[in-house]
Amino acid sequence: MEEIRLECLSKDFDGFVAVENVSLSIQSGELFSFLGPSGCGKTTLLRMIAGFEIPSTGRILIGNTDITDLPPYKRQVNTIFQNYSLFPHMTVFDNVAFGLRIRKSPKNEITKRVREMLSLVKMEDQANKFPEQISGGQKQRVAIARALINQPKVLLLDEPLAALDLKLRQHMLIELMNIHDAVGITFIYVTHDQGEAMSISDRVAVMNYGNIIQEGPPDDIYERPNSVFSAYFIGETNLISGEVIGIEDDYVQIRCPDGAGSSFNIDSTFHIQPTLGQELTVSLRPEKIAISRNKPRYQDDINILRGVIEDILYLGSHTQYIVNVGALKIRVFSQHKRVYFDDTALDWEEPVWLFWHDTDSWLINEIPENVLTVDEISEGGINHYQRSIKRPAIK
Amino acid sequence: MKHCSLGRFFKGMNLTVFTLVMVFLYIPILILIIFSFNDAKIITGWKGFTFKYYILLLENKTILEAFRNTMLIAGLSTLISTILGVLGALGLEYHKFNGRKLFSALIYVPLVIPDILMGVSLALLFNFTRVNTGMLTVLIAHITFCVSYTIIVIRSRLEGFDYSLVEAAMDLGAKPATIFWKIKFPLIMPGIIAAALLAFTLSIDDFIITFFTSGRGFDTLPIYVEGAIRRGTITTINSLSTIMIGLTLLLVVTTKRIRKIVISSL
Numbered sequence: 001m002e003e004i005r006l007e008c009l010s011k012d013f014d015g016f017v018a019v020e021n022v023s024l025s026i027q028s029g030e031l032f033s034f035l036g037p038s039g040c041g042k043t044t045l046l047r048m049i050a051g052f053e054i055p056s057t058g059r060i061l062i063g064n065t066d067i068t069d070l071p072p073y074k075r076q077v078n079t080i081f082q083n084y085s086l087f088p089h090m091t092v093f094d095n096v097a098f099g100l101r102i103r104k105s106p107k108n109e110i111t112k113r114v115r116e117m118l119s120l121v122k123m124e125d126q127a128n129k130f131p132e133q134i135s136g137g138q139k140q141r142v143a144i145a146r147a148l149i150n151q152p153k154v155l156l157l158d159e160p161l162a163a164l165d166l167k168l169r170q171h172m173l174i175e176l177m178n179i180h181d182a183v184g185i186t187f188i189y190v191t192h193d194q195g196e197a198m199s200i201s202d203r204v205a206v207m208n209y210g211n212i213i214q215e216g217p218p219d220d221i222y223e224r225p226n227s228v229f230s231a232y233f234i235g236e237t238n239l240i241s242g243e244v245i246g247i248e249d250d251y252v253q254i255r256c257p258d259g260a261g262s263s264f265n266i267d268s269t270f271h272i273q274p275t276l277g278q279e280l281t282v283s284l285r286p287e288k289i290a291i292s293r294n295k296p297r298y299q300d301d302i303n304i305l306r307g308v309i310e311d312i313l314y315l316g317s318h319t320q321y322i323v324n325v326g327a328l329k330i331r332v333f334s335q336h337k338r339v340y341f342d343d344t345a346l347d348w349e350e351p352v353w354l355f356w357h358d359t360d361s362w363l364i365n366e367i368p369e370n371v372l373t374v375d376e377i378s379e380g381g382i383n384h385y386q387r388s389i390k391r392p393a394i395k
Numbered sequence: 396m397k398h399c400s401l402g403r404f405f406k407g408m409n410l411t412v413f414t415l416v417m418v419f420l421y422i423p424i425l426i427l428i429i430f431s432f433n434d435a436k437i438i439t440g441w442k443g444f445t446f447k448y449y450i451l452l453l454e455n456k457t458i459l460e461a462f463r464n465t466m467l468i469a470g471l472s473t474l475i476s477t478i479l480g481v482l483g484a485l486g487l488e489y490h491k492f493n494g495r496k497l498f499s500a501l502i503y504v505p506l507v508i509p510d511i512l513m514g515v516s517l518a519l520l521f522n523f524t525r526v527n528t529g530m531l532t533v534l535i536a537h538i539t540f541c542v543s544y545t546i547i548v549i550r551s552r553l554e555g556f557d558y559s560l561v562e563a564a565m566d567l568g569a570k571p572a573t574i575f576w577k578i579k580f581p582l583i584m585p586g587i588i589a590a591a592l593l594a595f596t597l598s599i600d601d602f603i604i605t606f607f608t609s610g611r612g613f614d615t616l617p618i619y620v621e622g623a624i625r626r627g628t629i630t631t632i633n634s635l636s637t638i639m640i641g642l643t644l645l646l647v648v649t650t651k652r653i654r655k656i657v658i659s660s661l
Contacts, residue, residue: 050562050566051565051566052562052565071565072562072565072566073565073566073567073568073569073570077566078566078567079562079563079566081559081562081563083557083559085557085559085560085562085563086563087560087563087564087578088560088582089581089582098564098567098569098577099567099568102567102568102569102573103568146567147566147567150567150568
């Protein structure tokens with residue numbers, strides 16, 4: 001059943017378009033994420049659903065009721081704020097009881113419900129403490145209890161874990177999923193952290209410059225990005241531009257210049273109908289590429305490239321190799337399993353073979369204006385990269 | 396080595412400066428307190444211990460009248476200027492209107508212009524508008540300068556106010572009026588109390604402005620004290636001052652307690 005529907009929603013701040021013509025429907029009980037870099041409009045979108053911003057155009061519907069013009073205190077929607085926003089002059093108990101007291105619920109019911117909520121978030125024994133006396137993770141739990149006690153139809157979460165440290169974040173993520181399962185209401189989750197969005201969500205909408213770029217289940221977005229932006233923003237990838245030089249029944253051949261005067265060919269299965277001579281981009285996830293000092297046995301459906309290791313980064317669970325193919329730098333993740341390969345570790349400057357299956361090359365019908373180098377990636381290149389994808393909407 | 400000796404030098408300096416400040420601040424007060432129990436008409440040396448002047452003080456109708464006037468003026472001007480301060484601060488902080496910047500700047504004027512100017516100008520105003528000077532004019536004058544202080548103090552509290560708390564309350568179903576009484580008001584309460592205390596002390600010990608606006612027949616304590624010293628009866632003034640110091644100390648000590656009680660009662 002459809003719970004919430006956004007119809008052609010836009011928000012304009014004095015000429016700056018924060019959200020542009022977004023239409024979307026979210027199912028009842030779904031855990032839906034808006035994912036994008038800062039400034040992409042995801043928080044504005046959330047604030048419009050909560051009622052803190054009035055849309056410039058468009059409608060918001062919950063169930064079949066139009067709530068576009070309702071003030072926040074009349075919406076059956078509650079929000080978890082990024083900085084928790086617990087009332088500092090009230091105890092944990094009073095914070096959680098706030099919503100019920102506003103509704104003038106009977107006293108014994110308030111006590112009962114607050115106890116229930118606090119036990120749901122495992123905070124029963126902290127009821128009489130003030131917010132300044134509890135930790136960040138605990139504040140988060142109280143904020144969740146305070147929002148859920150009103151039995152909203154939709155719970156909005158605005159970067160709820162951003163202020164927590166890594167371990168706690170991972171822990172709270174699982175906790176959030178459990179709470180979602182326990183209460184069964186719709187969660188709308190806003191984050192810039194693709195890991196969070198991927199692991200928690202039923203569906204994700206990738207946003208950039210006020211638009212939804214792609215929408216779908218996490219694995220769909222990861223495996224089948226529809227744009228250079230999605231491919232780049234979700235996970236890590238190699239983006240290689242080239243020209244279609246051959247089309248067969250089930251694969252295309254793409255000639256990719258290596259930036260050093262020569263070129264190599266990539267074979268790829270296709271989901272978009274390419275035309276001969278068309279320019280497009282191949283997205284190649286680093287973990288799909290195998291790396292070896294021995295030449296693999298030739299197979300029909302395997303791409304093989306020759307390169308030289310420029311850099312090796314040991315990352316614990318895997319090692320990242322940066323391999324020069326001509327002037328292109330291709331990143332490869334290799335897990336530390338020695339079963340398949342020879343026993344000695346690869347070395348700097350060593351010539352290697354890169355190979356991957358045709359189905360692991362993914363075609364994107366879009367050309368980045370400039371190809372991202374490894375240096376740009378390491379210098380927090382996403383902003384740089386965003387700029388390179390042209391966007392006329394910002395006036 | 397050099398660093399070390401310099402450090403020691405500063406440590407020594409600190410102690411010296413501290414001692415000097417203490418001496419200059421508190422020795423006169425101490426002397427005043429001691430001599431309020433002195434059995435002599437003028438300060439000529441210790442003549443023996445007595446409560447005489449305290450009893451004289453309580454029997455002096457004019458002093459009691461002046462004390463009553465002072466408290467009345469201080470109480471009323473504190474109450475009114477604090478209420479105006481809350482409203483003014485909220486208005487200047489949250490509402491955008493024409494001339495907001497100008498008003499914000501004008502608020503600071505009474506802080507910086509000399510009291511005598513304010514006194515004279517108010518006196519002229521009352522004279523010009525033919526208002527009879529007396530309690531009402533003093534009250535108006537006190538509110539006029541207190542309100543600047545209360546607005547500034549309360550506004551500084553509002554500046555640190557986390558607006559997302561208001562959004563959180565709204566999100567949880569609270570209407571604007573409820574948000575004011577349940578969230579904003581309790582959180583700016585420390586600022587309101589501080590502003591009220593400031594207004595109270597400013598009003599109690601104001602001499603110059605009161606002098607120009609009180610006219611004949613309405614004396615506050617500072618006005619009375621000045622007159623008494625002119626007439627040369629200094630001994631009751633000593634005991635009066637001692638009582639005032641005692642009251643002030645009591646106020647300082649209880650402030651923290653009052654704040655706690657007020658906040659927890661909300």
